[in-house]
Amino acid sequence: MAESPRLKRLMIVEKILVRGTNWVGDSIVTIPALRELKRIFPEAKLSLLVKPWVSGIFEDADFIDELIIYERDRKGLVATIRELYQKQFSLAVLFQNAFEAAFLAFGARAKLRMGFPTQHRSILLTHSLKLTQEILKLHQIYYYLHIVSQVEEKLFGQSRVDFDNLSYKLPVSFKRQEAIRERLLSFGIDPAKRAVAINPGATNSRAKRWPAERFGALADKLIDVGFEVVFIGAGNELDITQAAVATMRQKAKILTGKTSLSESIAFLSICDLLISNDTGPAYIASAIDRPTLTIFGPTNEQMIRPFGKNAQMIRHKVDCAPCMLRECPIDHRCMTGISVDMVMSYALSMLKRL
Numbered sequence: 001m002a003e004s005p006r007l008k009r010l011m012i013v014e015k016i017l018v019r020g021t022n023w024v025g026d027s028i029v030t031i032p033a034l035r036e037l038k039r040i041f042p043e044a045k046l047s048l049l050v051k052p053w054v055s056g057i058f059e060d061a062d063f064i065d066e067l068i069i070y071e072r073d074r075k076g077l078v079a080t081i082r083e084l085y086q087k088q089f090s091l092a093v094l095f096q097n098a099f100e101a102a103f104l105a106f107g108a109r110a111k112l113r114m115g116f117p118t119q120h121r122s123i124l125l126t127h128s129l130k131l132t133q134e135i136l137k138l139h140q141i142y143y144y145l146h147i148v149s150q151v152e153e154k155l156f157g158q159s160r161v162d163f164d165n166l167s168y169k170l171p172v173s174f175k176r177q178e179a180i181r182e183r184l185l186s187f188g189i190d191p192a193k194r195a196v197a198i199n200p201g202a203t204n205s206r207a208k209r210w211p212a213e214r215f216g217a218l219a220d221k222l223i224d225v226g227f228e229v230v231f232i233g234a235g236n237e238l239d240i241t242q243a244a245v246a247t248m249r250q251k252a253k254i255l256t257g258k259t260s261l262s263e264s265i266a267f268l269s270i271c272d273l274l275i276s277n278d279t280g281p282a283y284i285a286s287a288i289d290r291p292t293l294t295i296f297g298p299t300n301e302q303m304i305r306p307f308g309k310n311a312q313m314i315r316h317k318v319d320c321a322p323c324m325l326r327e328c329p330i331d332h333r334c335m336t337g338i339s340v341d342m343v344m345s346y347a348l349s350m351l352k353r354l
Contacts, residue, residue: 013044013155017089017110018064019101020050023203024261024280025304026140027054028287030095032166033144035063037093040152040160047087049104056261057284060171077104084108093151095144099124114151127154140304141166168307170287172269180259180266189253193228196347197268197285199276200244201237201256205326207298208277210335210343212240216247217340218275222347223250227272231256232264232281273351275343278305286311291350295343297334298323314338314346 018034021027027050038046047066048058058067072080077100085108092105094115102121105113115121117128129150135143142163149161181191189195200215202208219229229250231241235257245252259267265284268274274285274292278299285292286308294306296315300322305313315321316337320330328334 013041013090013112015087015089015091016041016044016046017068017084017087017092017105017108018046018048019092019094019096019104019115020048020054021095022051022054024054024057025283027057028170028280028283029139029141029304029307030144031063031170031287032141032168033095033148034061035167036145036148036161037151038063040148040156041091044090047089049084053261056263056265057170059262059265060173060176062171080104081107084110091151093147094125095147112155114154115147129154137303139302139307141168141307166307168287169289170265170284172266172288176262176266177270180263181270183259183263184267187253187255187258189230189255190228191270194226194351195228195230195271196222196351197230197232197271197274197276197281198244199232199274199279199281201233201240202277202279203234203237205279205298207323207325207328207332207335208279209240210277210295210297210338212243213247214338214340214343215244215275218343218347219244219252220249221340221344225348227351229253230267230271232259232267233257273347275347282306282311291353293343293346293350295335295338297321297332297338298325298328300324310350312346312350314343 045065047068048064049068049070052069055069089110091112092110094101097118099119099121102124106124113125114127116131122128135146145161149159153159184191198215200212222229230253233256238257241256268285269288276282276294278294278296282292282294283306286306291310292306294313296313298321316334318334321334
């Protein structure tokens, strides 16, 4: 189909605004789509608008040119729109599904505004992209790739987005790695020892959490065979870490709540293995190409799971999973069916390959 004269006039794209997603795991799985967008528009300035708590993910990103922190509570919506308007974006691509994302792009007067017509926001878009049931059934990494693919097709008549060879890697600079090595010493953690990171939390979902006491028993076993074991997680997950540590024979090393997201990413980049529930750190570790073992329970791995050649998952199959519930209404059998020995066996197998 021939493009309209107006669209042809607007096809010179010099500045692109991408409204990113709000959560760590979701932000990680947008990386291939962001890389494809940069391929399509190599000369354009690509600005990514994200919430402050995920900004550390993109500190060393080589596929964006500008990171804009969206702090609505501090700046206010009007001030944010004014800031975006002054940047004069040629194209806004909406990864986030919210109505507000389209309102921001509309208020910023981006010449082209493209995204899926979720939350009745099509009136604010210049081009509503086609969201099919087939796309909704795919892993979320392909959800964002389909957005970029349709943007390329709208503007250039065809898409060359590669859905098979995903460029998923998140870069971490040597400078950040050296900085975290120095900081580890202040926590009594030896950066020269082989390290296993353990993340026992899972934000906003108790059902995703393997029992804390089993993480404690696993940590003891790993320490017994000579590994430095370090618990990680957000500050609001400290109680979960403490519950695991309270059951241990050995003295645990704890970074939970003590590092920024940027520092946590740097730490994971020098670890030998991460063992985690299905939550943000698992997606980060797999994106920085570190061995990652994710314990799955209620989640549907066909729709969301860490990608990467060094990412593995372990799950106990039960009839009620995946249920996608945040609280288990019965006995949490999908998680309690995974033993400490099972996870230890997987972990040692992965560590032996290094």
